[in-house]
Amino acid sequence: MPDPPIVRIDLGSGAPAYAQIVAQIRALLVSGALEPGTRLPTVRQLAVDLGVHHNTVALAYRTLAEEGWLELRRGRGAVVVAREGPRASARAQAEFSQHLEGLLAKAAADGLSSKAIAREFRALGRKLWKGKTS
Amino acid sequence: MPDPPIVRIDLGSGAPAYAQIVAQIRALLVSGALEPGTRLPTVRQLAVDLGVHHNTVALAYRTLAEEGWLELRRGRGAVVVAREGPRASARAQAEFSQHLEGLLAKAAADGLSSKAIAREFRALGRKLWKGKTS
DNA sequence: GACTATTGTACATAGACATTGTACAAATAA
């Protein structure tokens, strides 16, 4: 049977489709599930899998390429490349804090307990930093 | 001297102004910094403080009112009301997990260490659940 | 009670953003 798509987006979730694709693939890259050398599905293939236009996938790939995760070439496809991450900027730190506070407050407002939230945080930490310490 | 505005938004941060206002006031509500009975600034007053149109603030207030945090009435203003939070839905849980994973991956990609991320998480937890256990 | 000021709301407009349709350019395969 065909492989399942590497990402699964939720149209009608409010978030733009291309942003969902970026976020999910970035998570796979950070966790190491996608290693340098790996070839991603073509923009058309993934577009069909997700039910969106191939230009939408292309925009997502381009965003990741600008972050240094991918190399894109016509006729070849999208390949994961080795990447030296930037050093944490004050700007990045501040944005993270801002967004995290908003997200936690939203979760609490939606009825999630602080315990459930902490549990999810730990679970995702294990998923994203499998073994790594930094 | 005049009170500082209760929120501070960052135009040109990508995030819509009204969403930033919603997120920040929601955080104040969740933490208990804004208690039932408290009167918020008028839409026009806050709009001037933030440098946006009053309809933008009005949209933010309406969003919070629909979540049950505020009561809005013409001529009177916006008042914080007691609110029974909903029970956590599977949908809310899934959305939180999704968004948190994206946010953590983005932070890691921007160079933040897992330690710095965990530290920020704990700090915000203390801020939002001052004493409360649930 | 009449009048004015205050405050949230409704709605049309302008601009930015997201997605798509279509055509093109570069690399590969036959």
Add this chain to the structure above:
DNA sequence: TTATTTGTACAATGTCTATGTACAATAGTC
């Protein structure tokens, strides 16, 4: 060379954001 595959460019369309302006409801003043 020729056909196919794959990413890219660009215009068109629809939706979302922010604003300008006018209106409706409440409070305050005399």
